[in-house]
Amino acid sequence: MIGKAELLAGIDRLAAAMERDFEELNQADGALGDGDLGVTMTRGMRAIKEKAADLPDDLGMALLACAQAFTKSSGSSYGTLMATGLMAIAKDVKGKDSVDPGETSRLAALARDAMMARGKAELGGKTVLDSLDAVAKATEGQSDPDRLADAAVQGAERAMDDFRDKPATVGRARIFAEKSKGMDDPGMLAMTRIVKALAGRN
Amino acid sequence: MKKILNDPSNYVDETLAGLVAAHPEYYRLHGEDGRVVARAKETREGKVGIVTGGGSGHLPVFTGYVGTGLLDACAIGDVFASPSAEQMADAIRVADRGAGVLRLYGNYGGDVMNFDMAGDLVEFEDIKCTTVLLADDVASAKPEEKEKRRGVAGMVYAFKIAGAAAEAGQDLENVTRIAQKTADNCRSIGAALSSCTVPQAGKATFHIEEDEMEMGMGIHGEPGVWRDKLRPADDIASEMMDRLLDDMPLSSGDRVSVMVNSLGATPPEELYILYRVVKKRLEDAGATIVMPLVGRYATSMEMAGVSFTLCKLDGELEGLLKAPCDCAFWRVG
Numbered sequence: 274m275i276g277k278a279e280l281l282a283g284i285d286r287l288a289a290a291m292e293r294d295f296e297e298l299n300q301a302d303g304a305l306g307d308g309d310l311g312v313t314m315t316r317g318m319r320a321i322k323e324k325a326a327d328l329p330d331d332l333g334m335a336l337l338a339c340a341q342a343f344t345k346s347s348g349s350s351y352g353t354l355m356a357t358g359l360m361a362i363a364k365d366v367k368g369k370d371s372v373d374p375g376e377t378s379r380l381a382a383l384a385r386d387a388m389m390a391r392g393k394a395e396l397g398g399k400t401v402l403d404s405l406d407a408v409a410k411a412t413e414g415q416s417d418p419d420r421l422a423d424a425a426v427q428g429a430e431r432a433m434d435d436f437r438d439k440p441a442t443v444g445r446a447r448i449f450a451e452k453s454k455g456m457d458d459p460g461m462l463a464m465t466r467i468v469k470a471l472a473g474r475n
Numbered sequence: 476m477k478k479i480l481n482d483p484s485n486y487v488d489e490t491l492a493g494l495v496a497a498h499p500e501y502y503r504l505h506g507e508d509g510r511v512v513a514r515a516k517e518t519r520e521g522k523v524g525i526v527t528g529g530g531s532g533h534l535p536v537f538t539g540y541v542g543t544g545l546l547d548a549c550a551i552g553d554v555f556a557s558p559s560a561e562q563m564a565d566a567i568r569v570a571d572r573g574a575g576v577l578r579l580y581g582n583y584g585g586d587v588m589n590f591d592m593a594g595d596l597v598e599f600e601d602i603k604c605t606t607v608l609l610a611d612d613v614a615s616a617k618p619e620e621k622e623k624r625r626g627v628a629g630m631v632y633a634f635k636i637a638g639a640a641a642e643a644g645q646d647l648e649n650v651t652r653i654a655q656k657t658a659d660n661c662r663s664i665g666a667a668l669s670s671c672t673v674p675q676a677g678k679a680t681f682h683i684e685e686d687e688m689e690m691g692m693g694i695h696g697e698p699g700v701w702r703d704k705l706r707p708a709d710d711i712a713s714e715m716m717d718r719l720l721d722d723m724p725l726s727s728g729d730r731v732s733v734m735v736n737s738l739g740a741t742p743p744e745e746l747y748i749l750y751r752v753v754k755k756r757l758e759d760a761g762a763t764i765v766m767p768l769v770g771r772y773a774t775s776m777e778m779a780g781v782s783f784t785l786c787k788l789d790g791e792l793e794g795l796l797k798a799p800c801d802c803a804f805w806r807v808g
Contacts, residue, residue, distance in 0.1 A: 348557035
């Protein structure tokens with residue numbers, strides 16, 4: 274089962290990964306956007322880590338507090354999308370102290386759908402939504418923690434491989450559609466790193 | 476980077492501190508981190524609130540237009556970056572006087588997402604919100620995709636006209652309808668001669684040669700429709716008017732306000748050189764010009780360049796445009 278202890282451990286791994294990837298994410302974003310994705314992710318995870326000691330046992334309330342901390346830390350679109358996804362999961366698991374790992378696929382899909390609505394974007398646009406979609410599909414029917422972790426990472430990496438040679442279609446990166454062919458979308462790259470850190474597969 | 480500043484990361488907070496210090500009769504800072512500017516005096520109970528928000532670097536937009544007959548509050552992000560949803564929620568809270576709040580701002584992905592999120596946050600507090608987006612930049616998307624257009628200087632008209640309606644005591648539904656009508660009747664286009672530098676980035680947002688200009692460029696350096704050698708003022712003005720009038724044709728008897736706006740570095744002298752052609756083109760179309768605005772209304776810091784905005788008026792909009800307003804940057808009546 275995934276409970277508060279697992280959540281706290283996940284936050285630690287993710288915060289460390291974002292510190293490590295700070296420059297890389299900024300650079301990937303700078304090629305196509307405003308170059309602050311590393312800033313957004315490290316700031317957001319630092320804000321969550323500061324709250325970690327006070328998180329309640331109710332996983333829903335804990336994730337809601339994480340989402341709010343992330344939102345407060347920056348106004349970047351990516352940060353708001355992350356918080357939107359977290360809030361969607363938070364609403365679903367509210368009142369529970371633990372969640373079955375077998376729920377991962379369904380929860381990833383919930384986050385994906387909420388983020389699609391907020392970002393007014395479709396699947397197939399070479400965005401973080403495609404990464405989440407791939408993770409949701411790859412983890413379907415998986416409940417063994419080890420296999421689940423591997424499947425999630427494979428899903429995220431496959432999505433990057435599948436979309437690398439396609440042009441960007443959304444947001445600022447759309448301006449650089451031609452140039453973006455052959456490059457990883459920065460949001461997808463960040464999501465792959467997030468999934469790897471949460472899965473403990475760094 | 477050649478700018479008058481201290482630590483670049485304090486650029487926005489120090490700007491706001493100076494703004495309220497210079498104009499305490501108009502503005503006060505609000506919110507946990509002081510990134511909301513509200514009217515100095517609380518507005519009366521029962522008045523519809525109007526909030527806006529967006530990145531810094533565009534003064535007088537957005538913050539400057541908080542004032543009587545204009546906005547109630549504004550959430551302010553870093554230079555060219557959206558404020559957070561929390562900051563926007565704080566702006567909505569301070570603007571709410573029990574009659575609901577209109578969110579009136581430019582169509583940028585980050586701002587839209589965060590204002591929607593802010594709406595989710597204040598929904599728990601029973602504050603009723605509506606939204607009107609400015610999408611007036613004709614160079615940013617074709618007419619058939621006009622909902623994708625970016626919001627630029629047209630928002631000054633929307634602030635003014637919707638602000639007057641709210642001040643006159645109209646309800647949220649009407650203020651929203653009037654703001655939408657204004658947005659639907661505004662068209663803008665810009666042309667840039669030089670770049671600008673985001674303080675925290677430390678280098679120019681884009682590069683443009685000394686003898687070049689870019690037609691249709693966005694206020695954050697988004698690519699425009701063409702880049703070429705700098706042309707004479709009358710040619711620039713003619714092409715900009717062509718593009719505006721193609722998108723929103725005017726006919727004999729139409730009444731229209733026009734704004735000739737400096738993007739920051741371009742001096743009033745050059746705006747007046749351009750205005751000669753603007754006036755002639757509108758009169759040739761048979762339109763009557765109402766309250767022309769020539770000056771610095773919506774800028775991109777030190778960018779050299781200009782934007783034109785047309786705002787087509789009916790009786791209702793014209794009355795509200797001419798109604799009194801007062802803030803540190805603009806007074807009518």
